[in-house]
Amino acid sequence: xxxxxxxxGLPMDLGDDLILGRARTLAPLDPALADPLGEAFAALxxxxxxxxxxxxxxxxxRGIQPDAPRFAIxxxxxxxxIAGLRRRWLRGPYLQFLGLLPAFQGHGLxxxxxxxxxxDARAMGERNLWVATSDFNxxxxxxxxxxxxxxxxxIDGLIRDGKTEILMRKRLD
Numbered sequence: 001x002x003x004x005x006x007x008x009g010l011p012m013d014l015g016d017d018l019i020l021g022r023a024r025t026l027a028p029l030d031p032a033l034a035d036p037l038g039e040a041f042a043a044l045x046x047x048x049x050x051x052x053x054x055x056x057x058x059x060x061x062r063g064i065q066p067d068a069p070r071f072a073i074x075x076x077x078x079x080x081x082i083a084g085l086r087r088r089w090l091r092g093p094y095l096q097f098l099g100l101l102p103a104f105q106g107h108g109l110x111x112x113x114x115x116x117x118x119x120d121a122r123a124m125g126e127r128n129l130w131v132a133t134s135d136f137n138x139x140x141x142x143x144x145x146x147x148x149x150x151x152x153x154x155i156d157g158l159i160r161d162g163k164t165e166i167l168m169r170k171r172l173d
Contacts, residue, residue: 011027011074012025012026012027012116013025014026014109014112014113014115014116015112022075022076023075024074024080024109025073025074026071026072026073026074026083026116027071027072028070028071029062029071030072031061033072033079034058034061034062035054037058037061037079037082038053038054038056038057038058038059038061039054040101041054041082041099042054042057044099044101044102045137046133046134046136046140047099049136050159061082061084067087067088068084068087069084069087070083070085070097071083071084071085073104073109073113075107079101080100080101080109081099081101081109083095083097083098083113083117090128090130091126092126092127092129092169092172093120093124093129093130094130094132095117095131098113098114098131111147114147118172122172126172128170128171128172129172130167130168130169130170131144131149131167132155132166132168133166133168134159134163134166135154135163135164135166136163141166144168145168147170148170149169150168150170151166152167152168
């Protein structure tokens with residue numbers, strides 16, 4: 001397996017925020033941030049719509065699993081969000097969690113994370129990128145579609161009965 005910056009625990013540069021003029025980075029998530037970020041994301045859609053509790057989200061954020069890193073997305077010295085990956089999944093990595101706090105949305109930060117996700121996968125010789133979104137989360141569906149992802153499957157009741165997840169793939173040729 002190729003070692004990437006993220007495997008080595010080094011911050012990855014996501015480029016400067018052109019609106020706020022601060023550096024944007026991705027670095028391994030400090031488990032001490034899990035509880036406050038769990039509270040923050042439990043109050044936001046789509047997580048509150050399931051509902052996911054703050055404790056459940058914090059448990060995921062602090063979880064340590066081989067090949068499933070969690071990253072803090074930072075703008076300057078502030079935590080702006082979280083990205084969680086599953087490195088080995090259907091011939092390519094799966095972006096398991098992407099969440100930005102409201103103050104950091106609309107600045108191109110999500111797109112910068114997706115660009116990093118693709119560069120990292122290409123460096124590892126992967127063929128596919130995977131994401132999933134809830135069918136009621138139309139903004140996320142449009143976001144991933146604009147980034148080149150295509151709907152692959154609809155999975156009813158995957159997370160909760162009465163809810164449908166949309167699996168999306170971006171082919172790396």
